[in-house]
Amino acid sequence: MWAKxxxxxxxxxxxxxxxxxxxxxxxxxxxGRLNQWILDPAAVGRAERYAGSxxxxxxxxxGDLESFGRVWLLLAVCVLALVQFGTERRNGSQEFLxxxxxxxxxxFFTKWLFGASLIAGSLVLNTAIDMxxxxxxxxxxxxxxxxxxxxxxxxxxxxxxxxxxxxxxxxVTGTAPSQSVFLVLLGILPIGTYALLxxxxxxxxxxxxxxxxxxxxxxxxxxxxxxxxxxQHDFVTWQKTLVFLLLAAALAAGGMWSYERNKPENNGKxxxxxxxxxxxxxxxxxLASMFCGMIGAGLIHAGEARIGYAVGFAAGFAVSxxxxxxxxxxxxxx
Numbered sequence: 456m457w458a459k460x461x462x463x464x465x466x467x468x469x470x471x472x473x474x475x476x477x478x479x480x481x482x483x484x485x486x487g488r489l490n491q492w493i494l495d496p497a498a499v500g501r502a503e504r505y506a507g508s509x510x511x512x513x514x515x516x517x518g519d520l521e522s523f524g525r526v527w528l529l530l531a532v533c534v535l536a537l538v539q540f541g542t543e544r545r546n547g548s549q550e551f552l553x554x555x556x557x558x559x560x561x562x563f564f565t566k567w568l569f570g571a572s573l574i575a576g577s578l579v580l581n582t583a584i585d586m587x588x589x590x591x592x593x594x595x596x597x598x599x600x601x602x603x604x605x606x607x608x609x610x611x612x613x614x615x616x617x618x619x620x621x622x623x624x625x626x627v628t629g630t631a632p633s634q635s636v637f638l639v640l641l642g643i644l645p646i647g648t649y650a651l652l653x654x655x656x657x658x659x660x661x662x663x664x665x666x667x668x669x670x671x672x673x674x675x676x677x678x679x680x681x682x683x684x685x686x687q688h689d690f691v692t693w694q695k696t697l698v699f700l701l702l703a704a705a706l707a708a709g710g711m712w713s714y715e716r717n718k719p720e721n722n723g724k725x726x727x728x729x730x731x732x733x734x735x736x737x738x739x740x741x742l743a744s745m746f747c748g749m750i751g752a753g754l755i756h757a758g759e760a761r762i763g764y765a766v767g768f769a770a771g772f773a774v775s776x777x778x779x780x781x782x783x784x785x786x787x788x789x
Contacts, residue, residue: 458557461565469538469569476531477577483524485584491516492592502593514597518688520585521606525614525684528577532570532618533638539566540625541634544722553719563714567622567707574614582607602688609691612699613683619706626713627731629724644742645678651745658752658764723786736779740772747771 466473492498505514512518543549552562582603589598621638628634657664665671676682683695717727726732751767752760 458561458565460555461557461562462569464552465539465566465569468543469535469573472531472535472538472573476528476573477580479527479531480524480577480581481584483527484520484581485588487520487523488585488588488592492594493588499593502597505594506596511597511599511602512688514594515599515602515688518606518686518691521610522685522687524581525610528574528610528614529617529684532574532614533621535570535573536618536621536625537631537634537638539570540622541628541631544630549722550719559715560711563626563711567619567710570618570622571615574618575611578607578611578614605691605693606688608693609686609696609699612696612703615703616699616706619703619710623706623710623713626710626717627727629722629727633725642680645680646675648742649675649678651742651749654749655745655764658749658760725782725785732783736783739779740775743775744768744771747774 492502495501502514505511543552553559555562586598586600586603589595620641624637624641625634628637653664683699686695713728721727724732726735745768747770748764748768751770752764755763755766
């Protein structure tokens with residue numbers, strides 16, 4: 456699967472990421488640990504207190520620095536996916552790429568592997584630096600290899616899943632702006648959809664929304680995607696790591712499938728596949744209708760809130776149907 460020409464091309468268009476991402480990651484993780492445990496004059500006394508109480512996780516800030524690093528890497532891989540797919544369509548180099556003697560599957564795999572290598576390289580390098588800093592600091596008696604291995608494994612799996620999702624979006628959208636919009640929506644829609652459904656059920660049926668049970672609490676946590684990037688070490692498990700690895704594989708497979716089938720002549724459309732356009736239109740209409748229904752319930756006080764909700768829902772349905780129908784006909788310049 457090695458093709459020097461493809462790897463050289465990826466490096467040429469993402470050279471800044473190769474050198475910049477590990478540096479930014481170091482500032483979030485390694486330098487933060489350095490600042491806390493070597494540069495801070497109070498580090499010795501703090502280490503003695505933690506050692507006396509067995510506070511290993513407290514000494515590691517329960518994974519806060521790793522969470523900070525994950526967020527920066529998330530931003531980096533999303534922008535990388537935008538450069539690899541959306542910007543490539545915009546500058547017209549995709550046509551040249553497809554003319555090379557390589558299958559689309561091989562091209563896609565090279566792109567994905569380049570991003571995965573960047574994630575792995577930054578994590579390995581900066582985790583090694585972090586371990587050296589801990590071992591050379593007053594915190595050395597509290598050094599935990601298991602902590603570092605658990606964090607790097609979880610971070611790698613989570614970021615691979617996020618990168619694969621960003622890549623999948625890049626293979627089904629026809630412009631850089633639409634890819635950017637869907638990347639933002641990916642982080643908002645899961646928990647936002649839950650909130651809209653919950654409020655709609657409350658207004659229309661039972662005044663309580665979804666039941667306040669353990670299942671629904673867990674569901675909210677699962678749908679709040681930012682939750683996983685800020686997850687404290689207490690809640691990091693190898694089971695979660697395995698789930699994200701499987702998710703990354705599934706998303707990457709979906710991206711490869713769509714990359715092999717998208718047509719360059721559809722570049723400029725918001726979404727490259729007609730069936731997916733219809734699915735997104737239906738989803739957008741449903742969400743917009745519920746949102747307008749909530750506004751109507753708050754503004755129209757004609758008896759029950761259901762009346763205002765119904766009026767707002769109908770108005771939102773009509774407006775969103777018209778707007779999305781027009782958007783489906785739009786073809787932006789690439």
